[in-house]
Amino acid sequence: MHKTVAIQGIKGSFHHIVSQQYFKNEVDVIECPSFQDTVSALLNEQADVIVMAIENSIAGSIIPNYALIDANNLQVVGEYYLDVQHHLMALPNQSISDIMEVHSHPMALLQCAVFFKDYPHIKLVEAKDTADVAKHIQVNKSIGIAAIASDLAAETFSLNILNRSIQTIKHNETRFVIVQRYSEEINKESINKASIKFELEHKRGSLATVLNVLSDCKLNVTKIQSLPIIETPWKYAFFVDVTFAEYKDFEKANTILELMTTHIKVLGAYKNAKK
C-alpha cells in the first residue's frame, strides 16, 4: 500500500532514505521543517506515518522525539537501522583544493572532524540540515562550497562526490522509528520487541525490582534511559525497550508492571529490526 510519510528535512535526507528502504520505495514524502511539524502532519491526516530518528550510536537518544511520541499518544509500529555514511560533495568539476567552505549539520561536522584536519584551508560552517546544503549548492551554483550528505542527496541534486565515507567511525548506525496515529491490528506472531515508558517513586531498589520482573518474564532489555519528571522531584520516568520470543511473555510482564509502576504506557509493539 502506498504510504504518505512525513519526514523532518527534505528529499535526499537520511529520513528520506529510510522511508524508501522501509516501505520499498512505495512512498510519497512530506518535507517538514521540524519534528513537531511531522507530528502535526500526522495528526491532521496529511501523512499516514512519520519516519523519525530516535537514537544514534554517538549522541544517544533523541529525547525530545520520545516526548513527542508520548505527549501525542502516537504509536511506534516499526523500527529501522541505517548505517549513516557521510560523503563530501560539490558541484561537478571541482576538486577538494577548490573547496573553501563545508556546510553541514553540527553532528555531521563533528563526526567528520578528523578528516578535515588534513585540509586546514577548509572552513567548517554549521547548517540546519545535511541535504538542504546540497540543494542550496545546486540551486545557487555555489562554487567553492561542499556539503556532507548522503548518496541520495548527491543523486537528487546532481552533485559530484569528492570523498566517500569521511566520518571517523565507519560503522555509524542511526535508529529510526515508524510512527502512526493508532496501533495497527497487532499480528502477535511477528511482534518481538516493544517500547514502554513507566514511572517509579525514587525508592532504593525500585528499578532493580522492575528489571527482575522483566527478566523473570523472559524479556531482554535492549535499551534503558531514565529521565527526571519535570516539576515532580523524586519521581523518575524510564524509557525501556525489550525484546522477547513470545508475545504472551510481554503481556504477562505488562500486567505485572501495571501493578508495580505508575503510568505504564506501551509506546509501541513491533518487529525487531536487528537480526
Next chain:
Amino acid sequence: MHKTVAIQGIKGSFHHIVSQQYFKNEVDVIECPSFQDTVSALLNEQADVIVMAIENSIAGSIIPNYALIDANNLQVVGEYYLDVQHHLMALPNQSISDIMEVHSHPMALLQCAVFFKDYPHIKLVEAKDTADVAKHIQVNKSIGIAAIASDLAAETFSLNILNRSIQTIKHNETRFVIVQRYSEEINKESINKASIKFELEHKRGSLATVLNVLSDCKLNVTKIQSLPIIETPWKYAFFVDVTFAEYKDFEKANTILELMTTHIKVLGAYKNAKK
C-alpha cells in the same frame, strides 16, 4: 583558591553563571568555541577545571560530553544544578513590537516556542549560542533583533530585558559537572554521590543482577542510561549515577561490580548537589 575555568561559550552564558555560583565568583573564565576545546584547555593546563553541561530535564543527557570525560580519563569532582531562565532582550528603547527577529540556540527557541505564538511577526533564527547573540546585538547595535539569554548576558552586554522567563516550562533545570584532570584527595566524609560506567554482555537479566547488587549495598540509582558500544554489537555500556550515605558502601559495590562487569570505571565521586 582562585580557579581558571574552561567553558563552552562566552561570558554571560549559563556556563559562566554556573562557574561563578559554584566557585563563589573566584574564577577566571576561558571562553571556548566547543566542548572539545574545553578539554584541550584542561589537558594543556591552561585551565584548572571545566564546567560542563551534562543533562537537562527536557533533552536528557548530553552523551557526547560523557564520551569526552570517558575518553580523556577526566574526573568529575562536583555537580551543580541551575534553574535556567530564558529572558527576551534587546537594545534599550525598543519594545517587543519593534522586534522582527529573535536569534538563539535551537534548544532555547524550542523551549520558548509557545511564547512566540502570540507574536507571529517575529521570525525565529537559529544561532550557535545564547550569550553570543546578546554580544552581537551590542557590538553591531542591531535594531529589531532580540536575544534569548540570561540575566548575566543582559547585564554583560547592556541589553534591556523585554520579557522575563519566557520558556514554557517554568522550572527548567540543567545539571552541570565540574571536571578535572585528576581526582582530588577524596574527603570520604563529604562524598555521597558517584558516576560510574560499566559494560555488560547482552544477556537476559545481567542488568537486573547489577542493580540488585547496588540496592543490596544501599546505593540509590538516580540516573541510568544505556548506550550501544560502537563497533561491538551485543555489548552495552551503562552510565549510572548513584547516591549513598556511606562511602564504604560505594567501595563495597564497586568491588563486587569489578567482578561482575567488564570495564567498570568511576568517572567521579563527589558531593550530591540535591538536598
